[in-house]
Amino acid sequence: MSADERAFQARIDDGIKIEAKDWMPEAYRKTLIRQISQHAHSEIVGQLPEGNWVTRAPTLKRKSILLAKIQDEAGHGLYLYSAAETLGVSRDELLRALHSGKAKYSSIFNYPTLSWADMGAIGWLVDGSAIINQIPLCRCSYGPYARAMIRVCKEESFHARQGYDIMLSLARGTPAQKAMAQDALNRWWWPSLMMFGPSDAASVNSAQSAQWRIKLFSNDELRQRMVDQTVPQAEFLGLTVPDPDLRWNAETGHYDFGAIDWAEFHNVLQGNGPCNRERLQTRVQAWDDGEWFRDALVAHADKQRNQESAP
């Protein structure tokens, strides 16, 4: 370890934030760029499954809440791209990596939203999992990232509550609505658990990330937190978690739960999810269709600048 590296690690160990202008190991920079941009991409792609129901929201109030939520997600994308940019990579470069398929986004968004109840399930389970994943990151070692996560988490917790509120209305609604809610829980439960990533045994790079304090808890710890938090909520809704092996373990003080189908996880990751192709295509097409627009803004700004600098 070089002197720089030692000093760097010492700062981290002392709980001092690393800032953009500070020296940092190339691997730390790269890992962070990958992690932050993947998160940013997830916010952007994550707009699509919800956008799918915004024109069909059942009341004006729900429509308004959903629109605001999607807008927040765009905002999160913006903070996160900015945080990534502090590491010396431009938003356009990151988007190119997304569009070419090189960069990833959260696999959960490769599942379709098939009913209004999915707007509830996504808020409750997907945003719920995201928060559990992200709250520790508010204390991560890289300052710009930690600060972005603080803003993100604050809004996400609203979203999770709004999602749960949708589920509550459905669960207390007509039999058809309750069935809709149960069906959504059935479809989103396992993918939400998969959001925490492979189990610790199978997880790579974790040790280094832990040392750098950009990963503060293991995947399995966080996943357990999600299960423990969510099961009582499902019970309160009167819905059944689709896991026959799920039971309270008084000894550990946690819920035991069934085995995750990692084959499905990897299959979706490899591009075989129900919506992988469509999600990426939608984003690429939006980007391509918008090129003339972005070019025009640049051209106009150039004209203005030239005029101003003209004698």
Added chain:
Amino acid sequence: MSADERAFQARIDDGIKIEAKDWMPEAYRKTLIRQISQHAHSEIVGQLPEGNWVTRAPTLKRKSILLAKIQDEAGHGLYLYSAAETLGVSRDELLRALHSGKAKYSSIFNYPTLSWADMGAIGWLVDGSAIINQIPLCRCSYGPYARAMIRVCKEESFHARQGYDIMLSLARGTPAQKAMAQDALNRWWWPSLMMFGPSDAASVNSAQSAQWRIKLFSNDELRQRMVDQTVPQAEFLGLTVPDPDLRWNAETGHYDFGAIDWAEFHNVLQGNGPCNRERLQTRVQAWDDGEWFRDALVAHADKQRNQESAP
């Protein structure tokens, strides 16, 4: 008048059909091409207002009848383009004239179809008017045109009956359905009367066309026939014809009716109807989008021909 012209007119006067290979005055040919192609274009463009409701037809049976009707219209277009082609003009040339806005189609198709009842009103009123216009043409002097019209008229009378049947179901339906039917009658009544063209006083070229037996009755005669036929049908439906001046005239044995708003007619003709731009755009886009497809069929046919003629 030349000897050819005298002989030509004599044949017409004797009720002998003119056929494609026969000598004919250039003006006769041109007038027929204009008239037949305008009719063909009307069939093609006329698919669009009905196509607008085919995906929303309220029962499988109605959907099936409507689909079949639209298919018939494409077929009518086909016969009529073929009849025009016997006069030495290609379908592609005629379509180019349509797409460039040079050729016209019936102005009635520049009105939108706003409810399911419009499928009834179009069949009843628009096809009803078309039949009145077209039945005499089954006896017109140009053989290929007369024969095409015989086929067309046979199918059109089905369409008119099917349209009336839709109106009947609505008129006997719920108050909302009856209101839908009345609203459709209100919107389609006057445009249907306008389908017969300007009143005789304002009509040009009529004398020559009459002499050539490609126009057998005056616009006003045909329009009166339509009113006389339709008013009792409306009464049977329990619907009100939107014309306060409409009354039975025992002396003439016809219905007197109110003044037609020819300003509206000319305005729509000039391109200011509610749908002129969209109708033409839809057809042009279909044509442009289909270019690669048509090119491919030609290229494949060429390949096949070359292979066959190869040693």
Added chain:
Amino acid sequence: MDDKVNYLLRLGDNALILSQQLSRWCGKGPALEEDMALTNVALDLLGQTRLWYDYAAELEGAGRDEDALAFLRDAHEFKNCLLLEQPNGNYADTLMRQFYFDTWHYFLIEGLTRSADPRIAAIAEKSLKEVTYHLRRSGDLIVRLGDGTDVSHAKTQAAANALWMYSGEVFAYDTVDEAMVAAGIAPAAADLRAQWLAHVDEVFTEATLTMPPADAWMQSGGKQGRHSEHLGYILAEMQFLQRAYPGATW
């Protein structure tokens, strides 16, 4: 239907249909900042819709609430102007539709702040900041696109021309509108139109765009429930859940 209720529904329907159209862009805009700004406008309009509907429902007193008005009326009962139901098209089409609307909407709302009906005046007062921002934003974008590249200029001019015939309906006052003017509730058409033309002219000049002739033929009918073929599809999608699950609470 009472003239004032009718008038309020026209205001609400305009805002709702435009908001609905804008919300289709969610996650598909040409830039992240645009996604956010457009959603913001959609949200503002949705909020205004609810204010107009709530007042209309209250005056109507027929037991219909904002959701019944939004989700349980068929196309012929909607009273929005034709402009707002025109398809999103490309982003220039969307922005031009917005600019034509925003210009009218700003001057209208500004006029309504002086309405003889205090509730209407209060809603207008509450909306004025929003519509002022909308107008500034869409005018600014029209200038940047019109005076951007050749491509953006051409697209923007094409949108200006294509939508022009839908820009006049807001000034075509019928007896409902005139009753509102007579009661001091709404501003007169002529004043609004003059302000509209002046502002559009100013922005188009800066944008190097050609303004279509002011005396061109204008489409109308939307306010009276005679719509284009687009509205039926918009409503079929928007109203699905309320129609398919009648009486449910969401």
Added chain:
Amino acid sequence: MDDKVNYLLRLGDNALILSQQLSRWCGKGPALEEDMALTNVALDLLGQTRLWYDYAAELEGAGRDEDALAFLRDAHEFKNCLLLEQPNGNYADTLMRQFYFDTWHYFLIEGLTRSADPRIAAIAEKSLKEVTYHLRRSGDLIVRLGDGTDVSHAKTQAAANALWMYSGEVFAYDTVDEAMVAAGIAPAAADLRAQWLAHVDEVFTEATLTMPPADAWMQSGGKQGRHSEHLGYILAEMQFLQRAYPGATW
């Protein structure tokens, strides 16, 4: 739900959703002859839908008729395969979806003519001429487009690749399908799949197209009511009138 009713609904839903998609092309095809031919296929499929639904409704005995089945079920109750709800795309996409379907449909219907259920056998017998024509037509067009111009070849190959992952669901038999096989009502998956692969291979070879790998990942879920995001929009449009005017007779 009774397995046979379920199986009949799958057959009917496939035909209805595809017919619905084809009917969007009305008046917008690339050539007049295509408009007519495509409408013809849509009409045939609609007719078949009604035969399957009528039998399903009769067996179900719940008082639902063909229109209740078509217009009053929400997406999760529809059992069509995902292939059929994929968007029309360009004309090559539409034709490739058709060709994949027609190939399966032909061998299926041909097999169903020997069904142990005489009513199913009779419907299959009645449909066989239609589906034979459909298959000849779409195969012929695939050859002409694949072996046409460079542009048409590229579009057709792209469509073949994009839709491939939806082509296998028809052969993914679940307990419902297997119960039909066991009862001698429906043909086995393996036979159909072998026939399907052989025919597609033959047509693709003539069309100079490359067949995607037979062991590629295949999407599924439609038969069990887990659809793509497309179906909801298709139904919202298709079902509007029946939903908006409940209990009316049309």
